[in-house]
Amino acid sequence: xxxxxxxxxxxxxxxxxxxxxxxxxxxxxxxxxxxxxxxxxxxxxxxxxxxxxxxxxxxxxxxxxxxxxxxxxxxxxxxxxxxxxxxxxxxxxxxxxxxxxxxxxxxxxxxxxxxxxxxxxxxxxxxxxxxxxxxxxxxxxxxxxxxxxxxxxxxxxxxxxxxxxxxxxxxxxxxxxxxxxxxxxxxxxxxxxxxxxxxxxxxxxxxxxxxxxxxxxxxxxxxxxxxxxxxxxxxxxxxxxxxxxxxxxxxxxxxxxxxxxxxxxxxxxxxxxxxxxxxxxxxxxxxxxxxxxxxxxxxxxxxxxxxxxxxxxxxxxxxxxxxxxxxxxxxxxxxxxxxxxxxxxxxxxxxxxxxxxxxxx
Amino acid sequence: xxxxxxxxxxxxxxxxxxxxxxxxxxxxxxxxxxxxxxxxxxxxxxxxxxxxxxxxxxxxxxxxxxxxxxxxxxxxxxxxxxxxxxxxxxxxxxxxxxxxxxxxxxxxxxxxxxxxxxxxxxxxxxxxxxxxxxxxxxxxxxxxxxxxxxxxxxxxxxxxxxxxxxxxxxxxxxxxxxxxxxxxxxxxxxxxxxxxxxxxxxxxxxxxxxxxxxxxxxxxxxxxxxxxxxxxxxxxxxxxxxxxxxxxxxxxxxxxxxxxxxxxxxxxxxxxxxxxxxxx
Numbered sequence: 078x079x080x081x082x083x084x085x086x087x088x089x090x091x092x093x094x095x096x097x098x099x100x101x102x103x104x105x106x107x108x109x110x111x112x113x114x115x116x117x118x119x120x121x122x123x124x125x126x127x128x129x130x131x132x133x134x135x136x137x138x139x140x141x142x143x144x145x146x147x148x149x150x151x152x153x154x155x156x157x158x159x160x161x162x163x164x165x166x167x168x169x170x171x172x173x174x175x176x177x178x179x180x181x182x183x184x185x186x187x188x189x190x191x192x193x194x195x196x197x198x199x200x201x202x203x204x205x206x207x208x209x210x211x212x213x214x215x216x217x218x219x220x221x222x223x224x225x226x227x228x229x230x231x232x233x234x235x236x237x238x239x240x241x242x243x244x245x246x247x248x249x250x251x252x253x254x255x256x257x258x259x260x261x262x263x264x265x266x267x268x269x270x271x272x273x274x275x276x277x278x279x280x281x282x283x284x285x286x287x288x289x290x291x292x293x294x295x296x297x298x299x300x301x302x303x304x305x306x307x308x309x310x311x312x313x314x315x316x317x318x319x320x321x322x323x324x325x326x327x328x329x330x331x332x333x334x335x336x337x338x339x340x341x342x343x344x345x346x347x348x349x350x351x352x353x354x355x356x357x358x359x360x361x362x363x364x365x366x367x368x369x370x371x372x373x374x375x376x377x378x379x380x381x382x383x384x385x386x387x388x389x390x391x392x393x394x395x396x397x398x399x400x401x402x403x404x405x406x407x408x409x410x411x412x413x414x415x416x417x418x419x420x421x422x423x424x425x426x427x428x429x430x431x432x433x434x435x436x437x438x
Numbered sequence: 439x440x441x442x443x444x445x446x447x448x449x450x451x452x453x454x455x456x457x458x459x460x461x462x463x464x465x466x467x468x469x470x471x472x473x474x475x476x477x478x479x480x481x482x483x484x485x486x487x488x489x490x491x492x493x494x495x496x497x498x499x500x501x502x503x504x505x506x507x508x509x510x511x512x513x514x515x516x517x518x519x520x521x522x523x524x525x526x527x528x529x530x531x532x533x534x535x536x537x538x539x540x541x542x543x544x545x546x547x548x549x550x551x552x553x554x555x556x557x558x559x560x561x562x563x564x565x566x567x568x569x570x571x572x573x574x575x576x577x578x579x580x581x582x583x584x585x586x587x588x589x590x591x592x593x594x595x596x597x598x599x600x601x602x603x604x605x606x607x608x609x610x611x612x613x614x615x616x617x618x619x620x621x622x623x624x625x626x627x628x629x630x631x632x633x634x635x636x637x638x639x640x641x642x643x644x645x646x647x648x649x650x651x652x653x654x655x656x657x658x659x660x661x662x663x664x665x666x667x668x669x670x671x672x673x674x675x676x677x678x679x680x681x682x683x684x685x686x687x688x689x690x691x692x693x694x695x696x697x698x699x700x701x702x703x704x705x706x707x708x709x710x711x712x713x714x715x716x717x718x
Binding site: 174177179184185187188191194200219220 | 504508550551552558559560561562563565566567568569570571572573574575576577578580581583599600603604606607610611
C-alpha cells in the first residue's frame with residue numbers, strides 16, 4: 078500500500094472498504110510547474126486582448142437570443158428547468174408566448190423542439206451540456222439528426238469549469254456524442270463575442286446544430302473585426318515549429334502558451350477551431366504542412382472531441398506528430414474552475430511542456 | 439389534386455372497405471419484403487383509416503401544405519400501415535409498396551421523413567412521437583392555425599418514460615389540438631403487456647395526467663368516428679382515445695398471436711389471408 082493510499086484510508090471509518098478516488102491519478106497532468114509569473118503570462122500574449130473584462134459565453138447567449146427574438150418571430154426557445162443558468166430566462170421574460178419550459182424532462186424537450194421546427198419555427202433548446210447531449214441522445218439522433226429538423230441545441234455548463242457541482246454536471250463527452258451524429262454541426266465558441274456571432278449564424282442556418290457554452294466568465298480573445306462563419310477556423314498566427322489547434326476556453330490558454338514559446342524561440346501558432354464539425358480541413362492542412370507538430374487543446378475528453386477530429390484528419394491526409402491536451406479519459410471532480418484546470422492539466426504550462434517534449438523527440 | 443379536406447368520408451361501410459384494402463396492402467407488401475411488423479400494423483388499421491379519411495385535411499400534391507392536419511406514427515414499427523394509408527391517400531402509387539425494406543426504397547423499415555413525402559418525422563425508437571405531436575401543436579397554436587395533430591402509440595410503447603413526460607407537457611400547455619390513440623392490443627414482443635410490464639390502469643393514468651380519456655372498440659368504425667368527433671369538441675385538454683384492439687386483426691391465424699409481432703406472412707399465408715379478407 079502506497080503512502081497516499083494509507084493517508085486516504087486513515088481519513089474515515091466508513092471509507093475504509095471503498096476504493097477511493099485518487100484525483101492525483103497518473104492519468105492527470107504530469108506537467109511540471111514552470112517558473113513563469115502570472116504577469117509574465119499576461120504580457121507574453123501574442124494578441125492584444127481588447128478588454129480585460131471577462132464574460133461567460135452563456136451570458137452572451139442569453140443576450141443574443143433576446144436580440145434575435147425581437148428581430149424574428151419564428152425564434153422559439155425551450156428549456157428544461159434551467160433557464161436561469163442557461164440564460165434563456167431573458168428571452169422567456171420578453172417573449173413568454175414563445176418560451177416553453179418543459180420541466181425536468183430533456184427527452185421530451187428535444188422531441189417538442191423537433192415538432193416546433195416542423196411548423197416552421199426555429200427552436201433553440203437549452204439545458205446543461207451533460208443532460209442535453211447524454212440524457213436525450215437518442216431523441217437527438219432520431220428526431221433531430223436523422224429527421225434533419227431545424228433544431229438548435231445550445232447547451233451551457235460544458236467542461237470542468239462548471240466547478241464545484243462536480244463530475245455529474247461536467248460534460249466532458251458531449252462533443253464526442255454530438256460529433257458522431259450525421260447531419261450535426263458542432264460549434265464551441267471561444268469567448269462571449271464569438272458566441273454572439275455563432276448564435277446569429279446558426280439562426281440563419283438550416284439544420285441541426287450543437288453549440289457548447291460555459292458557465293464561467295472567460296476573457297475576450299477574438300479580434301474586434303472577427304467574422305464567424307460555420308466551418309471556418311480563425312488563424313491567429315502560424316508557427317514554423319508547432320501549432321496549437323484549440324477550441325472554447327482553451328483558445329485563450331493556447332494564446333498564452335504560444336506567446337511564451339515563441340519568445341523562447343519555439344515558433345508556435347494558434348488556431349481557433351470553433352467549428353469542430355464540419356472541421357476546417359483546408360486551414361488545418363495548410364497549417365500542418367508548415368509545422369513540425371500539432372497540439373490540440375480542449376476542455377473535453379481527449380477521446381472523441383477536437384483532438385480526435387484533428388487526428389482522424391491528419392492521420393489520413395498529412396500524418397505528422399499530434400499531441401492532444403484535454404481530460405485524459407477521466408471524470409471531473411469538485412473544485413473551483415481555476416484549480417480544476419490546473420489539476421487536469423488544461424494550462425499554458427502543460428501546453429508549453431508538451432510542445433517542448435514533443436519537439437525534443 | 440385538390441386538398442382532400444372537402445372529401446372526408448363519413449360513410450361507415452366505405453371506411454370499412456378502405457380499412458380492408460389497407461390491410462390487404464399491408465399483407466402484400468410484408469410478404470414481398472419478407473420481413474416487417476404484421477401484428478401491430480393490422481391492429482391499428484381501422485383507427486388509422488378513420489383518422490386519415492374521416493377527419494384529416496391533407497394534400498398529397500403539396501405534402502408541406504401549412505393548413506394540413508398532422509399524423510405522427512409513434513409506434514414506428516407499424517410503418518407498413520402508414521405506407522398503405524399514404525398510398526391510399528394518393529401520396530404515391532401502390533406499386534411502390536412492393537419496395538418496402540428494399541435497398542434504395544423510400545419505404546424504409548421504419549418511417550423516414552427525409553425519404554418519403556407524407557411522413558412528418560422519422561420514428562422507430564419508441565416513445566418519441568407524442569413529444570413531436572406536442573411540438574407541432576404548440577407551433578400551430580402560435581400561428582393560430584386550426585389544424586389538428588393525431589398520434590398513434592402502441593400499448594407496450596407507453597412503458598417508455600418519455601411518453602409520460604410528453605403526457606405532462608400536453609396537459610400543461612392545454613393542447614386541445616392533440617388527439618392521441620393507444621393501440622391497446624395487449625401484446626408486445628416478449629409477450630402479453632400485462633406480464634412483461636403492466637401499464638394498467640391505462641384510463642386512470644392518462645386521466646390523472648390531465649387528459650380527456652375515451653375508450654373505444656378499435657375495430658368498430660362507428661365508435662372510432664364518434665370518439666374523433668368528441669375529441670374535437672374538448673377544449674383546453676388533450677384527448678387520449680384508448681382503442682381496444684386485437685393484434686393481427688382481420689386474419690384469423692394472426693389474431694392474438696404474439697409471434698406475428700415482427701414476422702411477415704409467407705406466400706401461402708398471404709393467399710389464405712387474402713381469401714379471408716375478401717370474404718370478410
